[in-house]
Amino acid sequence: MNEGKQEKKQKLEKKQKQEKKQKRLRRRILFDGFECKGAEEYLQEMAQKGWLLDEIKGGSCYFVPMEPGKLRYAVKVFDGASAYDTEPSETSLTYAEYCEKAGWYFVGSIGKLHFFYEKQSGAVDIETDPKLELKAVVKYVLIRNGLVWLLFPFLIFMNLTSNGFAHIITSYISIVSISMMLAALLVATARLVNFVLWLIPNKRRVDKGERILYRGRASVRFNKWWIVILLLVLALGLLVLGLNGEKLYAIVSLGVIILVLAYCIALTAILRRLKIPGTMNLVITIAAGIGLSILLIACIVVGVIFIFPFDNFGKVYKKTLSDGSTEIFTVSQDKIPITVKDLGISENGIVSNDIYDDHTIFAMDINYSSEYESSNPEDVDSVGIYYEVFASPYSWVMEKYSDEKLYHDYLDFPEKWEKADAGVWNAKKVYCRHDTAEEGSSVEDVRYLVFYQNAVLDFTADKNELDEKDITIICNKLHQEVPAIPDLDGK
Amino acid sequence: MAREKFATLTEQMYYILLALLDECCGVDIMEKVSQMTDGRITVGPGTLYTLLGQFQKEKIIQETLVEGRRKSYRITQKGRNILTDEYQRLKQQVADGGKVLEL
Numbered sequence: 001m002n003e004g005k006q007e008k009k010q011k012l013e014k015k016q017k018q019e020k021k022q023k024r025l026r027r028r029i030l031f032d033g034f035e036c037k038g039a040e041e042y043l044q045e046m047a048q049k050g051w052l053l054d055e056i057k058g059g060s061c062y063f064v065p066m067e068p069g070k071l072r073y074a075v076k077v078f079d080g081a082s083a084y085d086t087e088p089s090e091t092s093l094t095y096a097e098y099c100e101k102a103g104w105y106f107v108g109s110i111g112k113l114h115f116f117y118e119k120q121s122g123a124v125d126i127e128t129d130p131k132l133e134l135k136a137v138v139k140y141v142l143i144r145n146g147l148v149w150l151l152f153p154f155l156i157f158m159n160l161t162s163n164g165f166a167h168i169i170t171s172y173i174s175i176v177s178i179s180m181m182l183a184a185l186l187v188a189t190a191r192l193v194n195f196v197l198w199l200i201p202n203k204r205r206v207d208k209g210e211r212i213l214y215r216g217r218a219s220v221r222f223n224k225w226w227i228v229i230l231l232l233v234l235a236l237g238l239l240v241l242g243l244n245g246e247k248l249y250a251i252v253s254l255g256v257i258i259l260v261l262a263y264c265i266a267l268t269a270i271l272r273r274l275k276i277p278g279t280m281n282l283v284i285t286i287a288a289g290i291g292l293s294i295l296l297i298a299c300i301v302v303g304v305i306f307i308f309p310f311d312n313f314g315k316v317y318k319k320t321l322s323d324g325s326t327e328i329f330t331v332s333q334d335k336i337p338i339t340v341k342d343l344g345i346s347e348n349g350i351v352s353n354d355i356y357d358d359h360t361i362f363a364m365d366i367n368y369s370s371e372y373e374s375s376n377p378e379d380v381d382s383v384g385i386y387y388e389v390f391a392s393p394y395s396w397v398m399e400k401y402s403d404e405k406l407y408h409d410y411l412d413f414p415e416k417w418e419k420a421d422a423g424v425w426n427a428k429k430v431y432c433r434h435d436t437a438e439e440g441s442s443v444e445d446v447r448y449l450v451f452y453q454n455a456v457l458d459f460t461a462d463k464n465e466l467d468e469k470d471i472t473i474i475c476n477k478l479h480q481e482v483p484a485i486p487d488l489d490g491k
Numbered sequence: 492m493a494r495e496k497f498a499t500l501t502e503q504m505y506y507i508l509l510a511l512l513d514e515c516c517g518v519d520i521m522e523k524v525s526q527m528t529d530g531r532i533t534v535g536p537g538t539l540y541t542l543l544g545q546f547q548k549e550k551i552i553q554e555t556l557v558e559g560r561r562k563s564y565r566i567t568q569k570g571r572n573i574l575t576d577e578y579q580r581l582k583q584q585v586a587d588g589g590k591v592l593e594l
Binding site for chain 1: 503521533540
């Protein structure tokens, strides 16, 4: 008889629990340690609307219906907890017990952030020493955001310094990745400014023995917009890549983002189930992060090997030299405007023509090479022409590129360069340098840096000099590809 | 180092140490301090927890009993010295003030 009653009671409790779960509302509050008041105000608003904070799980707040009314909440940074705790640790529960004794009901925690509501009216404030309180909040905010505040400026600096201006402005991948980093930096900087502007007056207040004033709802509301801005920039970036011939890169980037998100969600769920302490969580997170990175790199390497068209490297040739050794070289037959044949460099042998083209709506940067490999076993070195054309309709782009080109190619060794006749090229200015043959080689080369209004030509040929006829051929043929380079017949 | 850190005590520190002259459960200190000061001083639970941790780390108090999550503490000799020094300092302060104010 008793067992029957107990069974009934258990069923009723289960049903009540299920009903409660069905009526639950799930919300995520995005706030930092210095915005605790904003979170408290949000929770108070929810109480006035008839929703009571019932549980904190996986970083989300779960609400259950209540009689609408006023309820005092307290959200506090507890330094004794670990930021990696998925469930309140023993230390957190002990801290919560102190707070419960003072009249607060402990709902749960997200890392170091602990959520309470007043169960007895007139409960003593949880923190009564502003100095200790401020120290804990500052430590929490700096540890939580410090890496981001340092990482983005560093990444942007690395990106800008390791890649030249020409590479960035002519590659949609670079433009999009820098734009995304800049957007993230903007958000991180705005958050940092908000924190510093909060910290300075509060430091003064604490020195005077006054209480800390946390940021309120307005600051918390704005956090959502930061996420929206970042997502919009990301979507726009992927769209730009997709529409400009970088579909594969866009798909891979999207795949990586989805994989990382799936990894974070899965890892959080697993750690929550394991119910292990924060330090262990951190170790597992780092280990799993390294594992995921290796997996991603492996996927990308395999993808590149199978997807990248190796045919573009051209056909492979072998040449037996006079000393009996073998030289292996590849030959590609890209369509390029000027080849070694046009400048009379080639005789009998194989010519390999290569083109590497990068362009965006801002600028284009095309690298050409045409190399001649003699069939004579005595000739060890290949000879050829190598030229790069950078062009842009925007004067600021041209100015920046010209400065960089001069800085890297001319000003590094100004003694090696001499001014050449710009009139022959119909250009603004021309620099020329002649390099004598290296020891053991018979190849000499001549190099021209030609600056036009909307283009810069960097031309190197393995010959003693370019005569006017050569220059006319170069300009006229390049004019077909890049109108910014003048057609000398029509000048 | 500890002596420097707690060379002067805040009111809350002072009363927490006074409360721990006799063995006392951590959570009961709030009430004890309030009674000692007729409600003039209140110690928040978060502040109390943090200070107990710091005092214990600096061996100013020691754990005497652990029952589940409930822990009891008592002041150590080092804590007593700090408390006595603070008392002397405050007494001197009052005496100096009395002389100047002619009270």
